[in-house]
Amino acid sequence: MSKGIRSRQEDYSKWYNDIVIKADLAENSGVRGSMVIKPYGYAIWEKMKEQLDKMFKETGHQNAYFPLFIPKSYFTKEASHVDGFAKECAVVTHYRLKTNEKGEIVVDENAKLEEELIVRPTSETIIWSTYKKWIHSYRDLPILINQWANVVRWEMRTRLFLRTAEFLWQEGHTAHATAEEAIAETKQMLDIYAEFAEKWMAMPVIKGAKSESERFAGALDTLSIEAMMQDGKALQAGTSHFLGQNFAKAFDVKFTSKEGNEEYVWASSWGVSTRLMGALIMAHSDDKGLVLPPKLAPIQVVIVPIYKNEEQLETLRIKVTEITEQLKTKDISFKFDDRTTQRPGFKFAEWELKGVPVRLAIGPRDIENGTIELARRDTSEKKTYDIEGIENIIKDLLCEIQDNIFKKALKFREENTFKADTYDEFKKIIEKGGFVLAHWDGTAETEEKIQQETKATIRNIPFDSPEEEGKCIVSGKPSKKRVLFAKAY
RNA sequence: CGGGGCGUAGCGCAGCCCGGUUAGCGCAUCUGCUUUGGGAGCAGAGGGUCGCAGGUUCGAAUCCUGCCGCCCCGACCA
Numbered sequence: 001m002s003k004g005i006r007s008r009q010e011d012y013s014k015w016y017n018d019i020v021i022k023a024d025l026a027e028n029s030g031v032r033g034s035m036v037i038k039p040y041g042y043a044i045w046e047k048m049k050e051q052l053d054k055m056f057k058e059t060g061h062q063n064a065y066f067p068l069f070i071p072k073s074y075f076t077k078e079a080s081h082v083d084g085f086a087k088e089c090a091v092v093t094h095y096r097l098k099t100n101e102k103g104e105i106v107v108d109e110n111a112k113l114e115e116e117l118i119v120r121p122t123s124e125t126i127i128w129s130t131y132k133k134w135i136h137s138y139r140d141l142p143i144l145i146n147q148w149a150n151v152v153r154w155e156m157r158t159r160l161f162l163r164t165a166e167f168l169w170q171e172g173h174t175a176h177a178t179a180e181e182a183i184a185e186t187k188q189m190l191d192i193y194a195e196f197a198e199k200w201m202a203m204p205v206i207k208g209a210k211s212e213s214e215r216f217a218g219a220l221d222t223l224s225i226e227a228m229m230q231d232g233k234a235l236q237a238g239t240s241h242f243l244g245q246n247f248a249k250a251f252d253v254k255f256t257s258k259e260g261n262e263e264y265v266w267a268s269s270w271g272v273s274t275r276l277m278g279a280l281i282m283a284h285s286d287d288k289g290l291v292l293p294p295k296l297a298p299i300q301v302v303i304v305p306i307y308k309n310e311e312q313l314e315t316l317r318i319k320v321t322e323i324t325e326q327l328k329t330k331d332i333s334f335k336f337d338d339r340t341t342q343r344p345g346f347k348f349a350e351w352e353l354k355g356v357p358v359r360l361a362i363g364p365r366d367i368e369n370g371t372i373e374l375a376r377r378d379t380s381e382k383k384t385y386d387i388e389g390i391e392n393i394i395k396d397l398l399c400e401i402q403d404n405i406f407k408k409a410l411k412f413r414e415e416n417t418f419k420a421d422t423y424d425e426f427k428k429i430i431e432k433g434g435f436v437l438a439h440w441d442g443t444a445e446t447e448e449k450i451q452q453e454t455k456a457t458i459r460n461i462p463f464d465s466p467e468e469e470g471k472c473i474v475s476g477k478p479s480k481k482r483v484l485f486a487k488a489y
Numbered sequence: 490c491g492g493g494g495c496g497u498a499g500c501g502c503a504g505c506c507c508g509g510u511u512a513g514c515g516c517a518u519c520u521g522c523u524u525u526g527g528g529a530g531c532a533g534a535g536g537g538u539c540g541c542a543g544g545u546u547c548g549a550a551u552c553c554u555g556c557c558g559c560c561c562c563g564a565c566c567a
Contacts, residue, residue, distance in 0.1 A: 028559095306526050348526095
């Protein structure tokens with residue numbers, strides 16, 4: 001067991017917290033429920049951002065930026081949207097401070113805003129109020145815009161990365177001439193999220209549609225990707241919504257079609273957030289610390305020199321430079337940890353804690369033999385190789401690690417996914433932890449009852465769930481498809 | 490919003506019940522020497538409005554009152 005990290009078995013949520021803190025990803029700030037994302041954590045987020053941004057642009061989207069503040073009147077235009085968010089909004093009511101008689105700085109009551117401003121919990125309303133000005137004809141469509149931003153949701157209970165009052169995310173908001181096109185966009189973006197989760201985060205996900213009661217406030221259909229964490233709970237890793245004409249109607253956004261008819265615009269919105277950081281941590285990490293997939297690791301290879309004196313360190317420096325030159329040619333990111341203030345054992349432990357996929361250790365012994373010791377983070381395996389050609393070995397190994405941690409996560413999910421045909425069976429599995437595929441009668445009442453009694457919710461109705469005749473585990477009414485249940489974050 | 494807990498050095502805590510030397514301990518920090526192939530050892534040093542405001546008392550980290558903040562459990566969570 002690593003110093004300072006509690007084990008997963010001992011206390012899963014403390015283990016998670018310890019990793020976030022000790023791996024230097026983020027920490028709590030002086031602001032309730034809001035975190036400071038530290039450089040190493042932010043570097044991982046930047047990697048995610050970079051790749052997602054690329055994928056968005058490859059599918060024709062452009063970035064733009066809309067205001068942080070939303071006038072209350074905009075916010076209240078779409079009824080179900082308000083219902084969904086009203087209870088967790090930060091509201092700006094004044095625009096000035098003053099010094100009172102006691103010399104304290106207080107809000108100036110005379111500086112009350114005519115109309116309160118909502119700090120965006122999501123941007124549909126401000127964006128659709130803008131789209132009204134941009135869209136007049138079918139020639140103006142589609143609009144394919146993404147925004148990288150921060151949003152605020154005043155959550156009751158917060159957890160680093162998983163649920164914070166302020167978080168970073170991207171939100172795509174698209175406008176289309178037809179329902180079919182908007183639906184296709186909604187699906188396309190879910191596919192992009194799934195591809196990102198599986199190929200980059202090495203985290204298998206289940207694509208599906210949310211039940212009606214779990215839909216986004218204002219959406220006709222909400223699609224999600226759901227991932228299994230190591231405690232068997234589900235984490236919603238991304239959502240893509242088909243908004244129909246709800247926002248177009250609320251903001252009166254119409255266009256003239258080719259045929260000359262005036263029609264409301266069709267919409268989609270989709271987003272992933274810094275919550276993905278939480279998912280990444282909980283999907284792969286172990287009791288020694290973080291385990292990062294090579295494709296998202298800010299540092300893919302760390303090199304630790306082992307030496308007795310300055311002279312030896314100098315010799316190592318020269319050799320290491322030769323190696324790093326080779327790594328550069330293969331586009332491998334690295335760090336030469338030549339700190340003289342820490343000893344090798346400390347460095348080994350620290351880089352394991354930080355999840356660096358590959359570690360090289362080189363000392364006088366290796367210089368003599370022309371070798372280097374290589375350790376991989378995912379399996380803890382150590383092997384000595386010839387320095388000559390090490391860059392090729394590492395290049396291949398990084399791919400292998402990426403692949404291995406995905407397979408490991410997939411295997412874990414498969415081993416913890418079950419079918420239940422009776423409610424008793426269902427309860428037992430949920431109690432233990434894991435995903436359950438079960439028949440459901442499609443009613444909100446049954447869903448509610450299951451949640452009340454077991455704390456499990458319908459995560460989604462998986463797209464790849466085969467059609468089969470069955471009976472709802474609670475009501476016994478007929479059902480055509482199994483849906484995915486789990487306790488969730 | 491209900492239930493519980495906590496606030497003492499950068500971090501983690503003891504001391505409080507039962508008021509009384511100069512408020513301790515571990516980690517971290519700094520200095521020196523020895524070390525360096527899996528989280529170093531020894532010696533020394535620095536660091537405190539005891540959450541805030543009142544009160545009781547000869548005397549308050551300790552007792553009383555009020556306030557503030559944070560954490561955990563529950564309810565809530567597109």
